[in-house]
Amino acid sequence: MKIIHKLFDSQRKHFEGKGKLRMLKPLFEATETFFLLPGIVARSGPYVRDSLDLKRFMSFVILALMPPFFFGIYNAGYQSCLVSGLPVDFLTVVIRGLWIVMPLVVISYGVGFFWEILFASIRKHPISEGLLVTGLLFPLTLPPAVPLWQAALGISFGVVIGKEVFGGTGRNIFNPALTGRAFLFFAYPTKMSGDAVWVSISGTAQQVADAVTGATPLAVTVLTESGETVLTALEKAGYTFSRLFWGNYPGSIGDTSAFCSLVGAVILILVGVASYRIILGGVLGLLSTGWLLNYLSASSTNVWMVLPPLHHLVMGGFAFGIVYMATDPVSAPGMEHVKWLYGFLIGVLTVLIRVFNPAFPEGVMMAILFMNLFSPLLDHIEIGWRLKKRISNV
């Protein structure tokens, strides 16, 4: 403890005043406060303050991201070994998975922090803890075979355009990780949604891969032959409900397993870091729209309309999106009641986009970004409604 104290104290001079590293002061401070929670004394009342700070707040999101992160490493490795014809014992799979996922995570944090530090230095702001979350969330939404330069581009877009141009953390309208992901989706549509991208293949095994084909569940349905229901098509391709739930199929690194997201949701709700209203609202919206479409499907030829609502819940990264992205407090509404509506509408939109516009199979991403845009309006409505009930005092 003392040693660490001394170490920071001895280096501080380089970062302060006219020190030659003064541009990097935010970096120095961020590193120091990572190790040492500073003993700042309250300067105005109240003179007691809660032990919770933003670092711990964000740490819980990271903690909740661990199940999808670890499973994502395993799954990316597993799918890759399978397609590349490598043995699928645990060790090989994990090593392969790390080989695929870690570079993306490192790039994401590295590039993300570069921008964060740059803006923090220019604005003389402290470095925001939000990036710790963004930097991990972003790679988990990527397909394993995405080129590293695209990942770098995506996180740059997310941090700079998604956050910094709005004035930094706390003022951004959109979730930065999602902004970056959406940018890649639109900028490189084939890379992001073709069949090949979902599994990372080791060089020589290309032919094998083509034979096994890594179509994701959402893409399968496009292949539906006439007379076949979407459900049988899915099952023919091996996508049973339980497989979709557990998540051992090709897809984005972190979002295939609804189970892992469920674990994360439980953590986040227990500690109160994520709003259960948004998550439950989202699930309700999704299920009810799914049911409604089932009910209406008799008069339509749209194959998607008959998909059982519960399938919507476990497919296409919905669980991941609603648990980790929709609940980002900065881009979600702040008022409690409209959080239900916000979540609900995300659920509704997700299904509608999937069913009526299969060109965007990942409807949840679009749905969340779209609703991000409406958060301020939802807040405005609830505040107006609350203020009307207030006895004025002017």
Add this chain to the structure above:
Amino acid sequence: MISVTVTKGYDLPISGRPSPEVKTLKKPLRVASLPERIPFIKPRLQVEVHDHVKIGSVLYEDKQNTDLKFLSPGSGTVTAINFGERRVLREIVIELDREEQVVDFPKIADSDIRSLERESLIRMLMQGGVWTLIRELPFRNIADPKSSPSSIWVVMDSGEPFQASPEVYLRGREALFSFGLKIIKRLGIPVNVSAPDHLRLLGISEMITHRVRGPYPAHDPGVVLYQTKKSASENVCWYLTGQDLLAIASLVKNGKYPVERIVAAGGSRVKTGCHFQTRTGAPIRDMIPELADDTTCVAGGLLTGYVVDADSFLGLHETSLFCMDKGDQAQLFGFLRPGLAKHSYSRTFLSVFRKQPFDMDSGMHGEERACVNCGSCTRVCPVDILPQFTIKCLAADAIEEVLAHGLLDCVECGLCSYVCPSKIELREILRKAKHDYYMEQK
């Protein structure tokens, strides 16, 4: 009797509760008056250094209302008049005589109270220096005799952690309390008496009009008013604490400026938390001789009070002292610890399973960050202000909107600042906005 239930708010689990035992302190060497701590007044000095004053001599008056007199809490020689930043009058220190002399004020017998006129009563209380104990909502300034409040609230306990308890200061003074009520009823305004519903206060129980239940700050007059008001015409009210009512009664009954005070001292850095029988303006060190540099001492309530040092004195309105660790030590991997000993409104520490109270310290426990819209401040605010949105309106200078959000209902309880994970000084920002608005109104 009306029952009032407040649902929002939060009871901090604080260790070091003062016991109901009362220790009588010996006569201090010095006492002082602290004009700096009295909100919104503009003091004009009436004494100089080396002047001799009596208990009840005028020390200063308010420039805005020269009838408002602030009297000396002791008899002796003025030894120092200290100024703070920008020549704000900070304190007037009086070294006490061995035999103190007392200024005589008119007294009124119980039987003559009925014929007391409002105007003459106000003049009498002002001359006698106790009008300063009556304060006005929403700004908490000293009551303006020209305003028209809808009622007067006598508040037995503000609910602020570790204030002097009514069970202690009322003991044996029930008759005086009832006399005090009779007096302020002559102001011609409805009088309410509110008390926490867990305190029995048998001696005065039939005088209590409102029984309040709920977490801190449910017992604050501003919160009780917010919960009970039916229209905007009730916004202006006067209030005083039970102990202040006793002081008023004492002046009228005995014709002497009352300087007795019961003060509670608590917190983890106080050897034995208890109540002290002392006097207005007593030195802090007399009550807490062990006060050291690594200790923060807050006067007037842990959440709404201000920090005092050992050489300072007790202000006119303050009836509590709270001492705790300074909290200036850095902590290795502070944010990753399980936190069994870390108090929090959230559920992010193992301390959610802890039943015992916590030793507090005055550390921030984190650095200031931008608001992340977590909503804790809005959830905890007892008067339904939306601090997270209100400060954004303030930053945009949309004062109309800020008022619509209920700025003036803010009771300055400090809970929003306490819970904020981004360590934003919400209470201070709102308090300052309210203060500025008051100055503009004048």
